[in-house]
Amino acid sequence: MEKGFIENGFIVNLSNSKNTNQLVYELSNIMEHPDVKGKRVCLKLGSIDLKQSQLLSIKALIESMDAQIAFIDTTSEQTTVSAQSVGVMVSKMSDNLQTEETPRENEVEVLETEEIPQDDEYVNSENSEASISDEAEEDKVVEVETNLEIQPQQGQGIINTVEGVEDIYTETSEHELSEIIPSERLENDFEVLAASEGLINKEDMSKYILLDTGDVLPEDAEEHSKDTKELPTLYLNQTLRSGQTVTYEGNILIVGDAHPGSEIIADGDITVWGILGGIAHAGSKGNVTSKVRALKLNAIQLRIAGLYARRNDTLNVPYVQKTNEFTPEEAQIENGKIVIYKKLRRD
Amino acid sequence: MTGRVIVITSGKGGVGKTTTSANIGTALAKEGYKVVLIDTDLGLRNLDLLLGLENRIVYTIVDVIEDRCKLKQALVKDKKNPNLSLLAAAQTRDKSAVNAEQLKEICDKLKEKNDFVLVDCPAGIEQGFQNAVAGATEAIVVTTPEMSAIRDADRIIGLLNTKEEIKSTKLLLNRVRPNLIKTNEMMSVDDVVGVLEIPLIGIIPEDTGIITSTNKGEPIVNDEKALAGEAYRRVAKRVLGEEVPFLDLDEPKGFMAKIKNAFAKLKAKV
Numbered sequence: 158m159e160k161g162f163i164e165n166g167f168i169v170n171l172s173n174s175k176n177t178n179q180l181v182y183e184l185s186n187i188m189e190h191p192d193v194k195g196k197r198v199c200l201k202l203g204s205i206d207l208k209q210s211q212l213l214s215i216k217a218l219i220e221s222m223d224a225q226i227a228f229i230d231t232t233s234e235q236t237t238v239s240a241q242s243v244g245v246m247v248s249k250m251s252d253n254l255q256t257e258e259t260p261r262e263n264e265v266e267v268l269e270t271e272e273i274p275q276d277d278e279y280v281n282s283e284n285s286e287a288s289i290s291d292e293a294e295e296d297k298v299v300e301v302e303t304n305l306e307i308q309p310q311q312g313q314g315i316i317n318t319v320e321g322v323e324d325i326y327t328e329t330s331e332h333e334l335s336e337i338i339p340s341e342r343l344e345n346d347f348e349v350l351a352a353s354e355g356l357i358n359k360e361d362m363s364k365y366i367l368l369d370t371g372d373v374l375p376e377d378a379e380e381h382s383k384d385t386k387e388l389p390t391l392y393l394n395q396t397l398r399s400g401q402t403v404t405y406e407g408n409i410l411i412v413g414d415a416h417p418g419s420e421i422i423a424d425g426d427i428t429v430w431g432i433l434g435g436i437a438h439a440g441s442k443g444n445v446t447s448k449v450r451a452l453k454l455n456a457i458q459l460r461i462a463g464l465y466a467r468r469n470d471t472l473n474v475p476y477v478q479k480t481n482e483f484t485p486e487e488a489q490i491e492n493g494k495i496v497i498y499k500k501l502r503r504d
Numbered sequence: 505m506t507g508r509v510i511v512i513t514s515g516k517g518g519v520g521k522t523t524t525s526a527n528i529g530t531a532l533a534k535e536g537y538k539v540v541l542i543d544t545d546l547g548l549r550n551l552d553l554l555l556g557l558e559n560r561i562v563y564t565i566v567d568v569i570e571d572r573c574k575l576k577q578a579l580v581k582d583k584k585n586p587n588l589s590l591l592a593a594a595q596t597r598d599k600s601a602v603n604a605e606q607l608k609e610i611c612d613k614l615k616e617k618n619d620f621v622l623v624d625c626p627a628g629i630e631q632g633f634q635n636a637v638a639g640a641t642e643a644i645v646v647t648t649p650e651m652s653a654i655r656d657a658d659r660i661i662g663l664l665n666t667k668e669e670i671k672s673t674k675l676l677l678n679r680v681r682p683n684l685i686k687t688n689e690m691m692s693v694d695d696v697v698g699v700l701e702i703p704l705i706g707i708i709p710e711d712t713g714i715i716t717s718t719n720k721g722e723p724i725v726n727d728e729k730a731l732a733g734e735a736y737r738r739v740a741k742r743v744l745g746e747e748v749p750f751l752d753l754d755e756p757k758g759f760m761a762k763i764k765n766a767f768a769k770l771k772a773k774v
Contacts, residue, residue: 368560368562399595400547400548400595400596401596402596417558418595420595420596457558457559458559458561458562465562467559467560468559470556470559470583470721
């Protein structure tokens, strides 16, 4: 057995969670993944104190995803007592069960893109048999997206990171940092664990997959990088419903949700203070510095300037369950890819 | 090649036109035929959801008609089956964005390169219906064993009979519940066929699996175990001209049920 794994299951390291809310939030993020089904889960809870009821709800959460708690690892006495009363095994993880601690590369995932059939004349094309089905064989490989560039830097309280994320963390002390970063690393832990176990392939973990659209930009659009701050902003305080389109020659700010089936098309940035579930096209006239941001970025398609990305099929749920827990995200173009940054939660 | 253009219609809403289109289309593609599904329900599109292709749509039928893209660019290929593609409806427009000639033109172009073009018709008998029917030469009328659905199906069959291009009209009876028919609470298949007087192409049992399959974006014909999936596979075979017996919906399922059934037969004999 490979180091760091248990049979038919995996270890979730939650020992860096600051409080119960964060712990449950992170755990639920992990448990949302479909491949968790039927697996045994070992929880590393660290020193956090869990009451019996809290542990019960964690257990219920895991069981609701058709998984089981195998055992927990904790240093807290309170948690140990609760676990015993709830009937969850407490065990010290031996060293060979430790999760890997080696630093990982920032995840830039390499994914296959899909091709939208290009300009061939449909009617007149000579190679009639191949006319519709020429996609699969010639998939190109393009690097795509997601996740953090943030890495802990010893003795330095500030992270060199992307614009926008930066100012949030500029004031962060080293102490806080050490607590915030692992919460993101946790996802990585899960991913690496799961991926090397053959549970999940790379594409499954990526939130968006670029569509190879070629030159889909309208003809009058030219790639440019005008500062979106200079553009006017349309402010909307409403829910966008299926079939509704908002188009504006500037930035769009929506306070409310954008339901699946809606379209937001802006020359500049798109900001949704709510759940973004429809199609969002920022920089529709070719502004590559435009960004899409939302409290919950769940757009069915994410388009920035000439780059179009579809949501991964594994995340194809028509409606997002409303919760009070949001991880604001921001999408932008970097080196010809759409990159999504998670704004880390600060409790 | 010249493919067949089949419109799937019903008059009444909610009887299962879109589910039927998605499933027959998928089943035909699985048989190795090249199939294009056209969603003509502009403004209330659903076919993409049933096939789980919503996230891949860049161009729609309206973009094709308004010349913003080539027909081929707007065809979204199915995730699993390269023989199946979808021409999606525009969600942000309404039925007036398209007229019957334009749709006929699209159907004519598509049938040159495909074995089957299935047109998913919107509910109602107005513009949307007229558009959907325009390019078709065959029709499948979907109905459920309820008076309201049958009344609307009757009206639709009447309208289809006035269209010279439609050479054949078949009936698909959806959401049949054998146990309700047994207790005389639901019209039987024979009753419905007796009223509508057109040949039957399929009987689909009520199946709760349809709900999950819709939510997952996975047509139920892909589920080998589902009864409704089997029923749709048989419909596809009948579309292809094969003689396939109708599903025996009375057959009890499961081990215990079979034993009970055997005892019942034994008793009857004694």
